[in-house]
Amino acid sequence: DVKVTQSSRYLVKRTGEKVFLECVQDMDHENMFWYRQDPGLGLRLIYFSYDVKMKEKGDIPEGYSVSREKKERFSLILESASTNQTSMYLCASSFQGSRGHLNTEAFFGQGTRLTVV
Amino acid sequence: GNSVTQMEGPVTLSEEAFLTINCTYTATGYPSLFWYVQYPGEGLQLLLKATKADDKGSNKGFEATYRKETTSFHLEKGSVQVSDSAVYFCALSDRWDFGNEKLTFGTGTRLTIIP
Numbered sequence: 422d423v424k425v426t427q428s429s430r431y432l433v434k435r436t437g438e439k440v441f442l443e444c445v446q447d448m449d450h451e452n453m454f455w456y457r458q459d460p461g462l463g464l465r466l467i468y469f470s471y472d473v474k475m476k477e478k479g480d481i482p483e484g485y486s487v488s489r490e491k492k493e494r495f496s497l498i499l500e501s502a503s504t505n506q507t508s509m510y511l512c513a514s515s516f517q518g519s520r521g522h523l524n525t526e527a528f529f530g531q532g533t534r535l536t537v538v
Numbered sequence: 539g540n541s542v543t544q545m546e547g548p549v550t551l552s553e554e555a556f557l558t559i560n561c562t563y564t565a566t567g568y569p570s571l572f573w574y575v576q577y578p579g580e581g582l583q584l585l586l587k588a589t590k591a592d593d594k595g596s597n598k599g600f601e602a603t604y605r606k607e608t609t610s611f612h613l614e615k616g617s618v619q620v621s622d623s624a625v626y627f628c629a630l631s632d633r634w635d636f637g638n639e640k641l642t643f644g645t646g647t648r649l650t651i652i653p
Contacts, residue, residue: 452640454641463645464627531581
C-alpha cells in the first residue's frame with residue numbers, strides 16, 4: 422500500500438517561529454504536493470514538485486517555501502509563522518502520468534493541524 | 539483557470555436515504571474527474587474517478603457520471619449508511635506540463651448520516 426507520512430499530527434508554534442512540516446512517501450512517486458485545508462475554502466495548493474530539487478508555486482505560496490532534496494521527502498517551511506497560517510496541512514504524492522494519460526490519483530497523508538499562537 | 543464548484547454543506551440525511559452531492563467544473567481541454575472522501579481525523583482518499591466523457595466511476599455503492607455537456611460530475615448513492623458520514627471533495631486533474639497533472643479541489647461537502 423502507498424504510504425504518505427507526515428511527521429506530526431498536531432503542532433503548536435509561536436508567531437515568528439520558523440516551522441518545518443515534513444512529508445515522506447514510500448512509493449517512488451515523482452509528484453508531491455502541499456495543500457492547506459480550511460473550512461469553507463476546501464483544499465488550496467501551496468506548492469508542488471515534480472522532481473527532486475524542482476518546485477512550482479501553487480495558488481497560495483506567500484509566506485511558505487519548500488524543499489525537495491530527495492525524491493521521497495517534501496518539506497514545507499513557514500519562514501515566520503503567523504496566526505493566519507493556523508490550518509490543517511495536507512501532503513500528497515502521485516505518479517507522473519504519461520502523455521495523454523490524465524488519470525492521476527493522489528495519495529494523502531493524515532494531515533498536520535498547525536496552530537500558531 | 540480551472541475550477542470546481544460543489545454544493546454547499548452541511549448535508550444531513552437519515553440512514554437509507556438517497557444521496558446526491560452536486561459538482562460542476564470549468565476546465566480547458568479534457569480533465570479527469572475525481573471524488574475524494576475524508577473520514578474524521580484522516581487524510582483524503584480516492585473514492586472514485588472518471589477519465590473521459592460518459593464514463594461512470596463507482597465504488598462502495600457511490601456512483602458519478604462524467605457529463606461533458608453539462609460539465610458535471612454529481613455523486614450519488616442509493617442508500618446511505620452512518621459510516622458514510624465524512625467530507626466529500628470533487629476534484630479535477632489539470633495538466634500543467636507534459637505528463638504531469640495537479641488536482642484542483644472543490645470546497646468540500648460535509649455529510650452527516652443519522653440513524
